[in-house]
Amino acid sequence: MRTTRRHLLMGAAALPLSRMLRAQSPNGTANDRVQIALIGAGGQGMSDVRASLQSGSKLVAVADIYQGRLDRSKELWGKDLFTTRDYREVLARRDVDAVIIATPDHWHQKISIDAMQAGKDVYCEKPMVQLLSDGHDVIDASKKTNRIFQVGSQRVSSVVYQKAKELLAAGAIGEFNMVEAWWDRNDAIGAWQYSIPTDASPATIDWDRFLGRAPKVPFEPVRLFRWRNYRDYGTGVAGDLFVHLFSGMHYVTGAIGPTRVYSTGGLRFWKDGRDVPDVLLGLYDYPKTDKHPAFNLALRVNFEDGAGESSGFRFVGSDGIMWIGSDVTVSKQPRNPEPGYTIGTFTQKEQDEYLRQYREKYPSRRANADNMRPQSDTHFAPPRGYNDSVDHHRNFLESVRSRKPVVEDATFGFRAAGPALASNVSYFERKMLEWDPETMKITS
Numbered sequence: 001m002r003t004t005r006r007h008l009l010m011g012a013a014a015l016p017l018s019r020m021l022r023a024q025s026p027n028g029t030a031n032d033r034v035q036i037a038l039i040g041a042g043g044q045g046m047s048d049v050r051a052s053l054q055s056g057s058k059l060v061a062v063a064d065i066y067q068g069r070l071d072r073s074k075e076l077w078g079k080d081l082f083t084t085r086d087y088r089e090v091l092a093r094r095d096v097d098a099v100i101i102a103t104p105d106h107w108h109q110k111i112s113i114d115a116m117q118a119g120k121d122v123y124c125e126k127p128m129v130q131l132l133s134d135g136h137d138v139i140d141a142s143k144k145t146n147r148i149f150q151v152g153s154q155r156v157s158s159v160v161y162q163k164a165k166e167l168l169a170a171g172a173i174g175e176f177n178m179v180e181a182w183w184d185r186n187d188a189i190g191a192w193q194y195s196i197p198t199d200a201s202p203a204t205i206d207w208d209r210f211l212g213r214a215p216k217v218p219f220e221p222v223r224l225f226r227w228r229n230y231r232d233y234g235t236g237v238a239g240d241l242f243v244h245l246f247s248g249m250h251y252v253t254g255a256i257g258p259t260r261v262y263s264t265g266g267l268r269f270w271k272d273g274r275d276v277p278d279v280l281l282g283l284y285d286y287p288k289t290d291k292h293p294a295f296n297l298a299l300r301v302n303f304e305d306g307a308g309e310s311s312g313f314r315f316v317g318s319d320g321i322m323w324i325g326s327d328v329t330v331s332k333q334p335r336n337p338e339p340g341y342t343i344g345t346f347t348q349k350e351q352d353e354y355l356r357q358y359r360e361k362y363p364s365r366r367a368n369a370d371n372m373r374p375q376s377d378t379h380f381a382p383p384r385g386y387n388d389s390v391d392h393h394r395n396f397l398e399s400v401r402s403r404k405p406v407v408e409d410a411t412f413g414f415r416a417a418g419p420a421l422a423s424n425v426s427y428f429e430r431k432m433l434e435w436d437p438e439t440m441k442i443t444s
C-alpha cells in the first residue's frame, strides 16, 4: 500500500492527493493521514511534530545528528519509529510524504532542496535560509519540483493576526503610517544558553554532519547545542526573531518588504563567546503600494531588558493604535480640539476663515465628534490555550492533500527572511542598504 501511495505521489504531483487516496481506500480516513518525518529533533522540531500530529499527520521517521535526540524520539513516539543520523535516508523512504526541517539555519537551504528533489513536501522552520544568497535557490526548487513548501513562522496562520488584518483593512485605526515591534528577554534561556547534555561526545554526535558547509572546527559541543550564538550556523537575533516580526507584519499589512534597511546594536551582556549582538534595532522604509500606505517600521530585540520577556506590535494610525501581542486591541483617544488657543486672539472673521481652510485641508478631523468621543479599547482574544502552530501545520497538511497553495510559501518566506538577513549585513558592515522587495535582492 505504501509503495503504491508513494508512487502515486511522485508521478501525479498535480492531482489532489486526498482524491487519489480516497480512490484507493473507499472506506477510510486512515489513509488520508499525511506521513511525515522530522529532520532536526531539537526543541522546535519536537514541538513541530506535536503540532503536526495534533493536526492529523502520522510520524514515521526522524533524523538527527545527536543520538540522544533519536533515542528520545523513540521514547516519545514509539520504538518502531525509523531513526537515522543521515537525513538522506529519510528522504529515500517511500512512506514519507512530507518532512519538517528544524535543523540549525545553515542546513535549511540544502535539506529543503534535497527534500523537494526527492519528491517530498516541506515544512521548513524560519528563517527560510541562513544566507541571502540561499533564498532564490529554494524558491526556484519549490517551483521546479512543484512541491508544497511552507515556512514555519506560525503567526501567519494565527487567528489573532487574521483579526488584526481584518481590523486594519476595515480602517479601524484610519490610515497607518508606522509600525513598531519588539521582542525583549531577560534570562539565559531567552538569550539562547540552552542545555548541553553530559553525554555529548564524538561517539554520540556526527560532528561533520552538523558542520555541513560551515568551516571545519574541532569537536566543541557548545557550538552545536548553542548554535544560534555563532554566525557560522545561525542568523543572530535578526534571523531568529526579526523574521517572525516581518512575517507577522507582512501578513497583516499585505506588504512584501522594505526598500531601505538599517540596523545597529551591540553585544552588551551575554559575552559567552557568541559573535552576534544581543541588542539589535532595525529601521525600514515601506513605500506606498496598492495594498498599504507608505509607512516606517522600527524593530527591536533586547536580551538584557530589565522589564523581562515581552513581544508585540504597535500599529500607529491616523485614528488610533492597534496593539498585537497574544491578542489584539484597538485603542482610540479623544482627539485634541481643532486649532484653538492662539486662534482665539484673532478677529471672529479671521477665526471663521482659518477654521474653514483648516477643515478643507484636513477633512478627516471632525473636531466636535472626535473631541467628544471617549477613550475606547476594542479587544479580541483567541480561545484559551489557542496554539497558532497547530493551525500553521494544519494549513500545511491541507495543502499537501489538496495541492492548493500554502499561506507561507517560499517567496513569502524569503520576503521575510531577506530583510532580516539584510539587517545583519547592515549591522556587521555598518551601512544602510537598499533592498528590492520585488526581486528580493540588495540593490546597493
Ligand SMILES: NC(=O)c1ccc[n+]([C@@H]2O[C@H](COP(=O)([O-])OP(=O)(O)OC[C@H]3O[C@@H](n4cnc5c(N)ncnc54)[C@H](O)[C@@H]3O)[C@@H](O)[C@H]2O)c1
Binding pocket: 039, 040, 041, 042, 043, 044, 045, 063, 064, 065, 066, 069, 085, 087, 101, 102, 103, 104, 105, 107, 125, 126, 127, 152, 153, 154, 209, 210, 212, 224, 225, 227, 240
Ligand atoms: N517557529 C518558531 O517559533 C521557532 C522556534 C524555535 C526555533 N525555530 C527554528 O527551528 C530550527 C531549530 O531550532 P531549535 O531551537 O529547535 O534548535 P535545536 O538546537 O534545539 O535543534 C536542532 C536540532 O537539529 C539537529 N541537527 C543539526 N544538524 C543536523 C543535520 N545536518 N541533520 C539532522 N539534524 C541536525 C541538532 O542535533 C538538533 O537536535 C531553527 O531554524 C530555528 O530558527 C523556530
